[in-house]
Amino acid sequence: MATFKRRNITDIAKPLSLEELRRRAKIVVIDDDPNSFPLDILRKEGYSLELWEKVESLDRLERGDFDIIVLDIGGVAKDYSLQHEDGLAILEHLKGHNPTQIIVAFSGQSFDLSKNRFWQMADDALSKPVDAVKCKQVIDQLLRERFTIMHYWEGFRTILQDAGLTQRKIDALEKSLVKAIGRNDRESALTLMRNAVPALDVTTRLGVIGLKILALCGIA
Amino acid sequence: MNVQIAQRLCPFPHLNEHGGLENGLHYEHPRQCRKCRGTGCGKYLQEIVPLGQVRHYVCDSGLSVFVASRPSVHMVINGVLDAEKNKVCSGPVRKSLRQQKVCQPEVEKWLASLAEISEVMERHMETRVREVIGTLHDVKTAVNLVYRNAEALVQKYPGSTFDERVEGTEPELKSLLKSVGLLTTRFITSSIVANPESVRHGKKRPCPVYKVFHKMVRLFQEVANRKHVHIQMSGASFKTPQVYDSFEALALVLVDNAIKYSESGQQVTVTVDDQGDGVYVSVESHGHTIAQDEQERVFEKGYRTSEAIRSVRDGSGLGLHIARLIADAHQTKVWYKARNVGTDGMGTNIFSVKIPG
Numbered sequence: 001m002a003t004f005k006r007r008n009i010t011d012i013a014k015p016l017s018l019e020e021l022r023r024r025a026k027i028v029v030i031d032d033d034p035n036s037f038p039l040d041i042l043r044k045e046g047y048s049l050e051l052w053e054k055v056e057s058l059d060r061l062e063r064g065d066f067d068i069i070v071l072d073i074g075g076v077a078k079d080y081s082l083q084h085e086d087g088l089a090i091l092e093h094l095k096g097h098n099p100t101q102i103i104v105a106f107s108g109q110s111f112d113l114s115k116n117r118f119w120q121m122a123d124d125a126l127s128k129p130v131d132a133v134k135c136k137q138v139i140d141q142l143l144r145e146r147f148t149i150m151h152y153w154e155g156f157r158t159i160l161q162d163a164g165l166t167q168r169k170i171d172a173l174e175k176s177l178v179k180a181i182g183r184n185d186r187e188s189a190l191t192l193m194r195n196a197v198p199a200l201d202v203t204t205r206l207g208v209i210g211l212k213i214l215a216l217c218g219i220a
Numbered sequence: 221m222n223v224q225i226a227q228r229l230c231p232f233p234h235l236n237e238h239g240g241l242e243n244g245l246h247y248e249h250p251r252q253c254r255k256c257r258g259t260g261c262g263k264y265l266q267e268i269v270p271l272g273q274v275r276h277y278v279c280d281s282g283l284s285v286f287v288a289s290r291p292s293v294h295m296v297i298n299g300v301l302d303a304e305k306n307k308v309c310s311g312p313v314r315k316s317l318r319q320q321k322v323c324q325p326e327v328e329k330w331l332a333s334l335a336e337i338s339e340v341m342e343r344h345m346e347t348r349v350r351e352v353i354g355t356l357h358d359v360k361t362a363v364n365l366v367y368r369n370a371e372a373l374v375q376k377y378p379g380s381t382f383d384e385r386v387e388g389t390e391p392e393l394k395s396l397l398k399s400v401g402l403l404t405t406r407f408i409t410s411s412i413v414a415n416p417e418s419v420r421h422g423k424k425r426p427c428p429v430y431k432v433f434h435k436m437v438r439l440f441q442e443v444a445n446r447k448h449v450h451i452q453m454s455g456a457s458f459k460t461p462q463v464y465d466s467f468e469a470l471a472l473v474l475v476d477n478a479i480k481y482s483e484s485g486q487q488v489t490v491t492v493d494d495q496g497d498g499v500y501v502s503v504e505s506h507g508h509t510i511a512q513d514e515q516e517r518v519f520e521k522g523y524r525t526s527e528a529i530r531s532v533r534d535g536s537g538l539g540l541h542i543a544r545l546i547a548d549a550h551q552t553k554v555w556y557k558a559r560n561v562g563t564d565g566m567g568t569n570i571f572s573v574k575i576p577g
Binding site: 033035036038040041044045105108109110111112113116119123124125126127128129130131132133134136137138141 | 353356357360361363364365366367368371372375381382383386397400401403404407408410411413414415417418421422423425465
């Protein structure tokens, strides 16, 4: 008798090559010094990069428009009336909003004891000055280890668990999602994810992560 | 505030940290103390007193001793007389000490003023540090520019990736990139001194240990040549243990030190070998070996052996301290061993480290 192995969300995403990951992942570098990051070289090597000299839109960052945020610590969010070391406030805000958001601490202030929290909270760090090889190394490692369906599904599950959903309900949701994704039914999958928890603030967070999951499943 | 500053600001006679007699700004040691040379009150250097407090004791000669304590400062004030508290002191001695009368509230007042001075000094230091940090930040910004310009030059060479293009560049451009790389690693060492926690910044990533040490050996080739020191690599390693970005600074310190303290005309050998549970690195050089009692102390911040001070004037005593901090972050240790030591103290210095993974 044939046995059928139940498919999980993490089984349905096709593994992507590093070149494909570089192309797909949207990265924003937020730094008031445009010379600090080797943008041209990385763009030429297929990375999808944007440079903001300050936080141009907190909404876009909250919405998860970028898969990786490379964030400086000082003078990047002047428009948001945060304190001078505003990069840390932005990092704390984004991580609180969406713990799966990948953020790289990018600063020359590694010698400053008072900034340790910035480095500790980030997913990885690039200490200025930095060359193109190191930037590629750090971003590639994050793409391989974090820009994965496993990472986002773990974050998604954590939100569901924190909202009080039982394991049984989470398993049932996963089963329905696998079916919807299998049918290439993006709308149903997204509705299932957004409505998993009725609370409005949670719905938004689930939607942000849900879109990443669907993108990695190839039905964005 | 450290204990040396407190000692220099102390109005009362006291013991230094080695038990020696030091006169105060206003009072000197009496005859009794000069005779006894502090042997009777040296034990109070070990006396534990709660921070911010002063305790009164009487020494074997019947004189008052105050032990005062505040963060980083433990003071033994001796050779005085607290007429109120010290009832043991006999009549003739009491008479001879009439110039040495100090009561406990006076010592407490001095201790409180130390706290105020310390606060002012810390604020002053903080301002200065911020100024230096601001300057360092500007230097880093300038180095960024050098990187971007050098990378723009590399882009003119053929190749499908940046790494491929670097391989095809002129030796001069390669040297420039390496030199800026060395400068960047120097920034890491400065950061570690100012902020030891920075050794753990970022995520650990796989590291080709042999390649890192080989890069350092090549970067220091010119320095070694100038000193007529022959530097070479040996061993074979294919493991890539997970390390922090600060690890490169450990390679820098060990190779830099080996050349710096090597005798002219001698050889430095860097060996990197895979072992069962990690990668073993040793850096061997020939020169003055470190005396047994100093072998642990060389890893202390700012400590330099007298021989090191004599042979290399501009050292800071920070290199091995940095190496130890990096090793600690990787749950390992830097070991020192001296071999073939002659009667003149010359021999082989071996610094080794095993990186787990």
